[in-house]
Amino acid sequence: xxxxxxxxxxxxxxxxxxxxxxxxxxxxxxxxxxxxxxxxxxxxxxxxxxxxxxxxxxxxxxxxxxxxxxxxxxxxxxxxxxxxxxxxxxxxxxxxxxxxxxxxxxxxxxxxxxxxxxxxxxxxxxxxxxxxxxxxxxxxxxxxxxxxxxxxxxxxxxxxxxxxxxxxxxxxxxxxxxxxxxxxxxxxxxxxxxxxxxxxxxxxxxxxxxxxxxxxxxxxxxxxxxxxxxxxxxxxxxxxxxxxxxxxxxxxxxxxxxxxxxxxxxxxxxxxxxxxxxxxxxxxxxxxxxxxxxxxxxxxxxxxxxxxxxxxxxxxxxxxxxxxxxxxxxxxxxxxxxxxxxxxxxxxxxxxxxxxxxxxxxxxxxxxxxxxxxxxxxxxxxxxxxxxxxxxxxxxxxxxxxxxxxxxxxxxxxxxxxxxxxxxxxxxxxxxxxxxxxxxxxxxxxxxxxxxxxxxxxxxxxxxxxxxxxxxxxxxxxxxxxxxxxxxxxxxxxxxxxxxxxxxxxxxxxxxxxxxxxxxxxxxxxxxxxxxxxxxxxxxxxxxxxxxxxxxxxxxxxxxxxxxxxxxxxxxxxxxxxxxxxxxxxxxxxxxxxxxxxxxxxxxxxxxxxxxxxxxxxxxxxxxxxxxxxxxxxxxxxxxxxxxxxxxxxxxxxxxxxxxxxxxxxxxxxxxxxxxxx
Ligand code: ADP
Ligand code: MG
Numbered sequence: 001x002x003x004x005x006x007x008x009x010x011x012x013x014x015x016x017x018x019x020x021x022x023x024x025x026x027x028x029x030x031x032x033x034x035x036x037x038x039x040x041x042x043x044x045x046x047x048x049x050x051x052x053x054x055x056x057x058x059x060x061x062x063x064x065x066x067x068x069x070x071x072x073x074x075x076x077x078x079x080x081x082x083x084x085x086x087x088x089x090x091x092x093x094x095x096x097x098x099x100x101x102x103x104x105x106x107x108x109x110x111x112x113x114x115x116x117x118x119x120x121x122x123x124x125x126x127x128x129x130x131x132x133x134x135x136x137x138x139x140x141x142x143x144x145x146x147x148x149x150x151x152x153x154x155x156x157x158x159x160x161x162x163x164x165x166x167x168x169x170x171x172x173x174x175x176x177x178x179x180x181x182x183x184x185x186x187x188x189x190x191x192x193x194x195x196x197x198x199x200x201x202x203x204x205x206x207x208x209x210x211x212x213x214x215x216x217x218x219x220x221x222x223x224x225x226x227x228x229x230x231x232x233x234x235x236x237x238x239x240x241x242x243x244x245x246x247x248x249x250x251x252x253x254x255x256x257x258x259x260x261x262x263x264x265x266x267x268x269x270x271x272x273x274x275x276x277x278x279x280x281x282x283x284x285x286x287x288x289x290x291x292x293x294x295x296x297x298x299x300x301x302x303x304x305x306x307x308x309x310x311x312x313x314x315x316x317x318x319x320x321x322x323x324x325x326x327x328x329x330x331x332x333x334x335x336x337x338x339x340x341x342x343x344x345x346x347x348x349x350x351x352x353x354x355x356x357x358x359x360x361x362x363x364x365x366x367x368x369x370x371x372x373x374x375x376x377x378x379x380x381x382x383x384x385x386x387x388x389x390x391x392x393x394x395x396x397x398x399x400x401x402x403x404x405x406x407x408x409x410x411x412x413x414x415x416x417x418x419x420x421x422x423x424x425x426x427x428x429x430x431x432x433x434x435x436x437x438x439x440x441x442x443x444x445x446x447x448x449x450x451x452x453x454x455x456x457x458x459x460x461x462x463x464x465x466x467x468x469x470x471x472x473x474x475x476x477x478x479x480x481x482x483x484x485x486x487x488x489x490x491x492x493x494x495x496x497x498x499x500x501x502x503x504x505x506x507x508x509x510x511x512x513x514x515x516x517x518x519x520x521x522x523x524x525x526x527x528x529x530x531x532x533x534x535x536x537x538x539x540x541x542x543x544x545x546x547x548x549x550x551x552x553x554x555x556x557x558x559x560x561x562x563x564x565x566x567x568x569x570x571x572x573x574x575x576x577x578x579x580x581x582x583x584x585x586x587x588x589x590x591x592x593x594x595x596x597x598x599x600x601x602x603x604x605x606x607x608x609x610x611x612x613x614x615x616x617x618x619x620x621x622x623x624x625x626x627x628x629x630x631x632x633x634x635x636x637x638x639x640x641x642x643x644x645x646x647x648x649x650x651x652x653x654x655x656x657x658x659x660x661x662x663x664x665x666x667x668x669x670x671x672x673x674x675x676x677x678x
Contacts, residue, residue, distance in 0.1 A: 010153055014162075014183055015625060016146065018128030021189065022095065031068025033098065033105045039129075040107060041095045042071055043115050046088045051079070062086065064094055072106040078139070091115035095129065095143075111144040126189050150187050165664035166205060167657050170642055177201040200635070203626050207639035210624070212665065214418035215643055219651055221419070227269030228372045228396055233261070234295025236326055237288065244323060252276070252427035253285055259423050260289050263399065270399035273417055275407055276425030277597035278561025279432065282403045285425075286375045287317055289401060294326055294353040298372025301361045301398075302354070303386075305378045307332045307507070308514055312536055313377070314356045331357035331366070334507070362389045370394065376402045405561070406554055407597040409605045411629045411636055426598060434595045435564040437572040439548070439588045448573050449490040452542055456496065456523045460541035460568060465559055467550040468503060468528035476528075477504065483546060484526050497522040503530050529555065531562060538566030548574035548591075549584040553604035557597050583607065606630050 007013055020039075027043040044066035052061050060075040060082055073094060075082050086092070096110035111129075130146035159180040166176065177185065177194075182201040189195035249257070256274060263270035276282045290300040302317075304310040314330040321328065329343045329352045346352035350369030355361050362374075371393045376386075391397045402420075413422060440448055452462045464487055466480045484500055491498060499513040499522040510530070517525045518537055525531065525540070529551075543563045548556060556574070564570035574588050590603045609630070629636060646658065653662040 010157075013146075013150060013153060014187075016130060016150070017186055017626065018130050018147075020129050021126040021195065022129060023126055027093070029068040030064070030066050030071050030105070033069070033071070035100060035103075037098055039096065040071070040098050040105065041093070042066065043091065043093050044071075046086055046090055046092055049083070049086060049088055062088075064092060072101070072104065073110050073112070074106060074108050076108070077135075086112070109142070111142050113144060126192070126195065128187050154184055154187060163660070163664075165660050166208065167646070167661060169657070170208075174204065174638065176204055179205070199626065203632055203635050204639055206624055206627050207632070207636050208643060209665065209668065210415065211418065211636075211640050211643040212647075212661070214415075215647055217419045218421075219647060221271065222268055225269040225271075226396060227267065227399060228264075228296075228298060229267045230264035230292055230296040230298065230372070230399075232295060233292055236295050236324060237291040240291055240321065240324055241288070244320070247429065249284070250281060250425070250427045250429055252425040253281055256285055256423045256425055257288055259421075260285070260401065261292065263421065264289075264292060269397050270401070270421070272399075272401050272421045272423060274401055274403045274423045274425065275413075276403070276405065277407060277428065278405045278558065279565060280405075280425040280428055282377075282405070282425065283313065283316060284320075286377075286401065286403065287320060290354050290373060290375065291321075291326070293373040293399075296372070298370055299347065299350065299352070299368050300354050300373040300375065301371065302356045302375040303361055303377065304356070304358060307334060307358055307511065308535060309377065310357050316536075317354070317356065326354065327352050328354045328356065331355060331360050333358060333360050335360070359386065362386060362393070364389070364392075368393050371398050374398045374400050376400065378404060378406075405597075406558065407601040409598070409602045411633050412605060414636065414640055415629055424598075433564065433569050435560055435570045435572050437560065437574065437592045437595075439574045439576065439592055441578050442575060443578070445575060446490075448544055448575065449487075451571075451573075452524075452544065453491075455542045455571075459539075461517065461520065461523050461525070461537060461539050463525045463527065463531065463540060463543040463559075463562055465531065465543065465545045466526070466528055467547045468530075477502070479547075480526075480528060487524065487526055491524055496524060498524045498526055500526045501530055502528045529559065531559070535562060536565055537562070539568075540570075541566070541568045542571045542573070544573045544575060546575050547577075548588060549576045549580055552608070553587050553590060553600050554597075556591055557600045560591070561597075 007016055022039075022041050026041075028037075028040050030040075030042050030044065033040050033042075042064060044064040047063045047065050047070070049060065049062040052059055058076075058079070060079045062073045064071050064073060071094075091114065092112050093115050094107060094110040094112045096107035099106045099108060128147050128150070130143040130150075132142050132146060136142070159178075162180045162183055164171075164179050166179070170176065171178070177197045177200075179201070182198040185194045185198035186202060189198065256276075260270070260272065263272060274282060274285065276285075286302060290302070293300045302313060304313055310330065310332050314328070318328055327346070329346060331340065331343050335343065335357075343352065343355070344366055347355055348367045348369060355366075360366070371390075374390050387400075390400070408417070452464075455462060464483070466476070466483050468476045468480065480502055484498075487498060497516075499517040501510045501513045505513075513522075513525075514535070516522045518535075520539060525537075540563050543560060545551065545556065545559060551559070560572045563572060572591075574591060576584070576588070580588075587603075587607060590600060594600060609628075627635070646653075646661070649655070650658050653659075653665070
């Protein structure tokens with residue numbers, strides 16, 4: 001039992017919650033079992049019981065018959081024990097997951113017990129059904145045995161053994177069932193309604209303590225992590241803001257900038273996640289923040305996940321600040337030795353105020369005279385090890401701003417990232433034209449290619465994207481090559497020129513191909529998802545995505561963000577085969593319907609569930625026993641509010657009314673693997 005279901009103690013047994021309940025006064029007629037029924041609960045006479053097969057295929061087959069039909073029961077393990085227990089001619093109740101063999105119903109390893117009159121007939125009687133494993137069942141520990149143990153345990157314990165852990169005011173306000181009652185009722189409910197109340201109570205508890213832990217970690221960090229204080233907004237910032245900024249900041253940009261300035265002045269180290277949809281103008285926020293750092297005598301680094309992106313940041317930022325007395329450097333893996341030496345000197349003597357680049361900027365050899373701020377673009381490529389390197393660059397850790405264009409739904413962010421401070425930019429600069437997105441079948445490919453020709457004729461450029469699920473997958477690679485040939489047949493040289501990039505190329509070749517597209521030498525970019533992150537070619541107005549059903553929604557949204565960056569109306573065409581699952585159809589429809597990355601992410605979460613969403617850390621924060629953060633959003637928000645209120649009034653949990661909470665939290669502390677954030 002230990003190994004198989006990780007049940008080690010009584011508490012674990014109580015938390016082995018039933019899968020569902022069945023009303024044992026209400027057996028199914030065997031004759032009315034249907035092919036898509038999942039479970040059956042039947043009563044009848046055991047007609048026969050025979051051993052069939054030899055060796056590994058040996059099994060025990062029995063039949064149970066009521067007035068309406070006959071059902072097969074089969075055991076592959078624990079055969080001796082079953083043979084001893086059951087006698088043909090007697091009446092039994094059997095329950096289990098249905099299988100169908102040649103259209104006939106069958107239950108493998110059913111929960112089976114002698115039929116008693118009191119079991120059937122009488123008032124509503126909900127019995128719990130527990131999961132077990134084949135191994136445990138073979139030892140007699142089936143679902144029914146779990147029911148028996150749990151019933152005995154619940155009978156023995158008193159209310160004091162399962163003490164309340166939520167404050168009375170909360171119980172009252174949300175009309176939550178007391179904890180002891182909830183455990184009784186979730187296993188052996190006296191009514192359907194009580195069962196629902198028990199579930200609600202235990203979900204609230206689960207979310208409340210998850211939020212409490214995460215918020216305590218955050219509080220702790222705020223209290224103890226000393227950081228540089230950037231007290232003033234100086235000449236660089238003011239001059240730039242007043243005289244060189246070509247556009248008005250969006251309200252979202254202003255709001256986030258304010259949040260960052262507050263952190264900068266707090267004397268604590270900032271650890272902030274900035275989420276903003278593709279094109280929302282995160283780079284500008286980063287730049288303005290770096291100017292504040294420079295105004296206070298501190299250096300900044302900005303790290304991008306690829307050379308191309310680092311180069312792009314360098315180009316756009318150099319251009320923004322070309323009239324300001326601020327020195328900027330670009331350091332990547334391919335920076336030549338001599339240039340590298342110069343850059344490193346500039347960082348060490350403080351003459352370079354802003355260093356942009358790839359991970360190369362935090363290599364050990366790069367020393368700073370006074371590093372105070374680090375910006376990380378696209379967080380999921382940035383790990384704990386990188387953070388640790390940053391920490392060593394100065395006597396106090398630098399402020400950190402992590403920027404991501406992969407929107408994460410709020411519910412998920414609260415659970416997975418609740419320990420970080422977190423800002424959202426949910427507004428695009430004015431004047432952006434929404435990208436028109438269409439789903440088309442393969443049969444429309446020629447028409448789609450003709451459409452691309454029209455766009456190219458009008459001077460635009462186009463992306464054609466192929467799925468590369470795994471960088472190393474041979475099949476995907478072959479598809480890409482086939483696709484490339486096909487594209488070439490539609491767009492022959494020398495009228496058209498095509499760039500191609502993929503993960504198997506040498507970096508220099510990839511770089512050259514990219515550059516040719518960026519400069520407009522090629523009109524078409526055939527690529528895999530390596531193009532996904534942040535590449536900026538404003539003249540590209542159309543993107544076709546092949547086998548679009550193979551991509552996640554958030555990924556499609558990221559890809560789509562490569563177009564619609566210029567003044568022209570842009571298009572995204574999702575190509576798929578004719579046969580599509582309902583799920584896939586639904587996902588593609590969402591892409592057609594909205595351009596809002598947060599809405600896309602929200603839907604993605606609903607369809608695929610939290611485990612699959614990119615950008616969420618594999619943290620204990622998402623392992624819930626009862627809660628489903630999509631369906632239980634309302635409870636999550638309520639628990640979150642209560643936790644915030646509670647910590648605001650009583651951050652040390654020292655008030656009498658929060659004693660229950662504190663005691664429970666301390667008991668739990670050793671059980672969870674929640675580390676501190678890096
Ligand atoms: P992302 O959030 O995807 O990194 P960028 O920072 O690359 O977005 O910005 C996208 C484009 O929008 C850039 O060309 C940038 O100059 C422009 N931009 C940023 N902020 C504004 C604004 N407030 N008004 C108009 N254009 C803006
Ligand atoms: Mg960006």
